[in-house]
Amino acid sequence: VEIEAAAQAAQAHDFIMGMPDGYQTLVGERGMTLSGGQKQRIAIARALLTDPRILILDDATASVDTETERLIQLALDRLMQNRTTFVIAHRLSTVRRADLILLLEKGHIVARGTHADLLQTSPLYAQIYEQQLRPQERVDLKL
Structure with missing residues (x-):
């Protein structure tokens, strides 16, 4: 339940459910079967689960298309709530x-x-x- 809630907050749930075995799908070493945006959203979900007080994001929306950036930004907005966050970014939309x-x-x-x-x-x-x-x-x- 926690994992699915984190995935939903990270805008990852829908693409996970679209995979052959949903949350049980093997994605390979370093997520080699995932797109860059999917990897970013999985990383955000993992960060939500660990609930860190301080968060460092390094170019979280680099190399993704506009729609994926929008989804990642929605997830980041949730992730950054109530915590100190340092964001390194080349895109102003992120900061x-x-x-x-x-x-x-x-x-x-x-x-x-x-x-x-x-x-x-x-x-x-x-x-x-x-x-x-x-x-x-x-x-x-x-x-």
Whole structure:
């Protein structure tokens, strides 16, 4: 029951149930039969089960398509509740709701603040935002 609840919270339950033997399916060493997004969601489910006080996420949405990123982000939102979380990310969508964002350039912190603060004070952050998020927000508005 706990495993299924964690899988549901991690947006993994549906793809697990679609596998030949559901939760009993063998996925091979290092999950070689799983996609990158599926591996990420399984890792999130495992983290939910261990319930750590501090969580470190390293590019949790790297190399996945937009829909998988959305599912992973939903899972991460649940996972990060009520715990200290450090997120290393190249995608602003992963960090824009963070309490504090540190922007690094060439290994040095060049700006810090919330998403809204950085849009106003950091030309580099604003440029990244324009490249990554603004096009998606335009699409969302049309829907």
